[in-house]
Amino acid sequence: MKQIALPFDELNPGRMDDCLIVTPANAIAFAALGNSSQWPGHCALLVGPARSGKTLMARYFAAQGGKVLDDADQISAEELFHQWNAAKNAGEVLLLVSGHAPGEWNIELPDLRSRIGAAQLLEIGEPDDELVEQLLLKFLRDRGTSIGPEALAFVVRRIERSYQAVEELAKQANALALAEGSAITLPLVRRLIAA
Structure with a gap:
């Protein structure tokens, strides 16, 4: 990459x-x-x-x-x-x-x-694992936040392979973390992926 x-x-x-x-x-x-x-x-x-x-x-x-x-x-x-x-x-x-x-x-x-x-x-193909990871990090960085390695690995393995899905997850994760006053953790992204 x-x-x-x-x-x-x-x-x-x-x-x-x-x-x-x-x-x-x-x-x-x-x-x-x-x-x-x-x-x-x-x-x-x-x-x-x-x-x-x-x-x-x-x-x-x-x-x-x-x-x-x-x-x-x-x-x-x-x-x-x-x-x-x-x-x-x-x-x-x-x-x-x-x-x-x-x-x-x-x-x-x-x-x-x-x-x-x-x-x-x-x-341009749908995003591969490497691109999903890098895009998610970028979208979160653009929002002034980050994600831990364990939560990131979980998302990369399970998220729908589309650019819009990655961006939407970044928006939702950031909004939920702000609403709950927490970091973007593995339990938080588990809930988002399950939903």
């Missing part, structure tokens, strides 16, 4: 804690962002579940000089085709970001459908 500090000082003033945690769940997608000259048609699609770090990766890519279209599946086919051509004519590398695989997009323009089908597909 490595944690990569991203250069967002200019993009997000006052936020010094933006970081991307790289584990096998997202390492291939992240590495491909640094190899955009090899993308077919100089375009890639970055897809993954909600809260999986797509926006952080896209911001990192944009900071390196790439062009990003977020929620690309929500852009009209005509506009997307126009943006694609504009990026190509300007010699820019284009990253399309979506929470949905390209097969789920409603693309009626045959030329656009074929271009998207030929683009490099970068997929």
Whole structure:
């Protein structure tokens, strides 16, 4: 696992804690962002579940000089085709970001459908154990709290493998610990997981 500090000082003033945690769940997608000259048609699609770090990766890519279209599946086919051509004519590398695989997009323009089908597909998987652990620690740290090793190990072994579940557990654990005036302990997380 490595944690990569991203250069967002200019993009997000006052936020010094933006970081991307790289584990096998997202390492291939992240590495491909640094190899955009090899993308077919100089375009890639970055897809993954909600809260999986797509926006952080896209911001990192944009900071390196790439062009990003977020929620690309929500852009009209005509506009997307126009943006694609504009990026190509300007010699820019284009990253399309979506929470949905390209097969789920409603693309009626045959030329656009074929271009998207030929683009490099970068997929972020559901979080692995290492990423669950690091995200939970980060989400709790962001809330000014922490979790002990025994409670952390318990959560990592039992939590649903989704980014939203990890973030929700961090919110609930912090709220319950504050309400009860206690630390985030093994008994506390046992109750949350059981619920």
